[in-house]
Structures are given as C-alpha cells and as structure tokens.
Amino acid sequence: MNKIFLMSVVLTISGVLPALGNEGDPDNGNALYEIYCTQCHGISGDGKGINIADMSVLPRDHTDKDEMSARTDEELMKAIKHGGKSVNKSVLMPAWDSNFSDQQVDDLVAYLRQICCTN
Amino acid sequence: MINHRNWVLAVTLLLAGTPYLVLADSDVAQLMADCGDCHALNNPNYTQQSATERKNRKAPPLFYAGNKFNRTWLVAWLQNPERIRPAGYYPPAHILRGADGDSVDTSSLPEHTALSAADAAQTADYLMSLKPFTSLVEAAAYEPGTLSWKMGNLTFGKFNGCDACHRDAPDYGGTSGPELYTAWARLQPGFIASYIADPVAWDPHTLMPGNSLNPEVVKKLADYLKVNGEDFK
Numbered sequence: 090m091n092k093i094f095l096m097s098v099v100l101t102i103s104g105v106l107p108a109l110g111n112e113g114d115p116d117n118g119n120a121l122y123e124i125y126c127t128q129c130h131g132i133s134g135d136g137k138g139i140n141i142a143d144m145s146v147l148p149r150d151h152t153d154k155d156e157m158s159a160r161t162d163e164e165l166m167k168a169i170k171h172g173g174k175s176v177n178k179s180v181l182m183p184a185w186d187s188n189f190s191d192q193q194v195d196d197l198v199a200y201l202r203q204i205c206c207t208n
Numbered sequence: 209m210i211n212h213r214n215w216v217l218a219v220t221l222l223l224a225g226t227p228y229l230v231l232a233d234s235d236v237a238q239l240m241a242d243c244g245d246c247h248a249l250n251n252p253n254y255t256q257q258s259a260t261e262r263k264n265r266k267a268p269p270l271f272y273a274g275n276k277f278n279r280t281w282l283v284a285w286l287q288n289p290e291r292i293r294p295a296g297y298y299p300p301a302h303i304l305r306g307a308d309g310d311s312v313d314t315s316s317l318p319e320h321t322a323l324s325a326a327d328a329a330q331t332a333d334y335l336m337s338l339k340p341f342t343s344l345v346e347a348a349a350y351e352p353g354t355l356s357w358k359m360g361n362l363t364f365g366k367f368n369g370c371d372a373c374h375r376d377a378p379d380y381g382g383t384s385g386p387e388l389y390t391a392w393a394r395l396q397p398g399f400i401a402s403y404i405a406d407p408v409a410w411d412p413h414t415l416m417p418g419n420s421l422n423p424e425v426v427k428k429l430a431d432y433l434k435v436n437g438e439d440f441k
Contacts, residue, residue, distance in 0.1 A: 120260055125415060127300050127310075128373060128384035137309025139295055140372050140382035172419070181369040187408050187418030193259075 113192075118200025121193055125185070134204045146179035157205035165198050236334050239327055243270070251340060254412045262413040267297055269411065273335035275345055281394045282335060286328035289320035292394075294375065294383035299415075312383055344409055350401030353431050360432025363425065370429065373416070376436055385416065392437030401430040 122134070129148045131138040136150035151157060167175055169189075173182030189197070240249060246267035254261065273282075295312045296302040304313045323331060365371040374388045375381035381388075391400060402409075405426045407416040421429075 120263075123300050124259060124262055124413075127303075128295075128382075128415065131310050132300065132303050132305055135309070138384075139299060139303060139310045139312055140384055141309060143381055144372055172417075179369075180367065181372050183369065183372075183417035184419050185417050187406070187420060188414070 113195035113197070113199030115196070115199040115203045117193070118196035118198070118203075121189070121197055122200050125188070126197075129181075144181055146181050148182070151201055152204055154205050157201065162198050162202075165201060166194050169194050169197060236330055239323075239331055240334060242321075243331070249338070257413075259413050262415070263298060263300075265297065270335060271338055272341045272410070274337055274339035275341045276395060276399045277335070278394060278396060279332055279336050281390075282332040283325075283328050285394075286323045286331060287325060289322055291317065292386045292390075294387065299384045341410065344402050344406075345396070345398035348398055348402035348405055348426075350398055350427065350430055352397050352434055353427065354435060355428060355431050357432075357435050360428060360435055363428045364432050364436075368419075368421070368425065368429070376433075388433055389437060389439075391433045397430065397434070400433055401426055404429050 122130075123132075127134075127138055129138040129140045129144075130136055130151055131148070134151040136148040136153075138148060141147060149156065164176060168178065168182060170184065170186040172184030173179045175184070185194075243249065248265075248269040248271050251271050252261075252269070293299075296317050299312075302313050302316045303310045361376070364376060370376075370388075371381040373382040373385035375383070376388050378387075378389060403416075405421065405423070406418065407414040408418050
C-alpha cells in the first residue's frame, strides 16, 4: 500500500517538474513574435526581416532545426532577456528584459520550439 | 428634482457670457475629433491591455505630445507631413515576402492629411498643452552636450545596435523604427534622453527594446542625435 503510494507521488513529481520549466503558450508567443521579433527575424522567422539590409551580423534563422536544437531553453531565454551580448553573440540581438514578463518570455520560447522543430 | 430657475439662469449666462469661447473651442474640438479617429488623445492605460493592442493601433499616441515635440517642427509638419516611419506605424502590416526576405510594401503606406497654416497652429497649441509625463522628462535630467560625430556614430551603431532599426541618415539603417536624422529638430531633448533610457515607461508596448543602458551611454546617444541632426536642418 505505502510503497505504491510513494511510487505514485514520485512519478507525479517527476512528471510535473520538467513541465514547470516549460509552460509557455506558443499561441501567445506567436502573437508576441509578430509584434516584436519579425522586424529583424522576418515574418516567417527565417532571419530575413525588413531591417537586415545594413546589419553586419544577420539575425538567427529560427526555422533552422540544427542550430535551434543545439540551444537549451535557458540559453534562448537568456538571449531574449539580456541580449546577444549575454550569450557571446552580436549586440544586434537586443535585450528585451524590461519589455516582457517572465511568462511572455516562456511563451516566446515555446513558439520558437514550435517553428524550429515541429513539422 | 429640477430647479427651474437655476437652470434658466445657467443657460442665460452661457449664451450671454461665452459665445466666442464656445465657438473657438468647438473649432479645435472638431479638428481634434478627426485626429482622434487614429491617434490616442487621452491616456489609454496600455498597461491594463494585452500587448496585442499595439497591433491594432492606427497611429502613434499623441496624449503626451506636449512632452515630446518641438512646437516649431509640429506646426511645419502638420502642413507638410513627410514620412517618419519608413515601414509605417505597424511594420508587420506593410511587408512583402520575397525570395531574398521581407521588404516594405511602400504602396500600402498611407499619406498623412495636411492642415492649413491656421489649423496647424491651433492644433499645435492644443497638442503642446498635453503634458502628462513631465516627471519622466525631469527624471532623465539631460543637459545637451557635444561629442565627436565619429564617437557618437560608433556608440549608435557598433556598440549599441540602434542602427538595426533606425536610420541616422536618409540612406542608412533599419526601417522598423522612426527615422532619427531629423530627431533633434522634431523632438524635445529631454524626451529623447528619457525615451532612450526607458522606452517602456513611455509606452508599455513599444516596439523598441528596453535595453537598460547606463546614463552615460544614454547621454552620448542623445548628444549624437544632436550632433548628427545638425547636418540635416
């Protein structure tokens, strides 16, 4: 009896914990991405937005599965909140910390995961 | 309960005492009603709305115009409006997708209505009276100074990436933000510094990243817009 109970508690917790770090809403992320990110990353997320003509480093292609799967969620969050510089990338990727709540950053990451890697 | 006598008295006073004022006010009210179809003339409390409201805005908010614009620029621009935002007020609505990437569909950008000299002056007076954010400007405590164009240009471009979204010359820079080569003529110095330091305080759903720059960098950037802007008068 006790053992089964304990086991089910452990299973529940281990099932919930990873989900906690990844509760972003991709639909809301999609809406935010259009408003804030497409100016550089492009309407289809391919890195070819209207701003790129004079940019010395091109925006990441967010539909590039290989590059994007090489990043952890934490790395993506850090780049979004604190800018390219914080992850040893170009200053042309801005820091959005004061524009978004943590929830909104999670939503954006969930959307990035959708466009890079679900087909 | 209606007190008849007071009511009649009030109407009589209104008719006798203030005909000129009522007429002048209704002129401005009439003019501003048109502007209000697209521009926010009262604080819409953006913080209480979701970010998607930015997508539905038709034009820049004007409810803090008196904290933002130089009156001389305003009077001239209202008579002869030239495009400030190369990709419109909401860039994603004006994009053509092509093999080489996105480009601006300039044919979809509207022309702004132009006012007569008299209407422009009257409208500017009204807009300049709207100053809800004086405390933000004062907090920036910016005193214009000078620096070499070259150092300023590096600060604006290479070091901070402002040129990704803004043009500092008619033929150089990004297109999603307002052009900044006429910023010094258009905008009050205190507004420029305050907006660079904390754009989100002015507009919670601004398309400009907050960036959290330190005050010395903010001052250099504002001084650069001054030095650079003096070439474009």
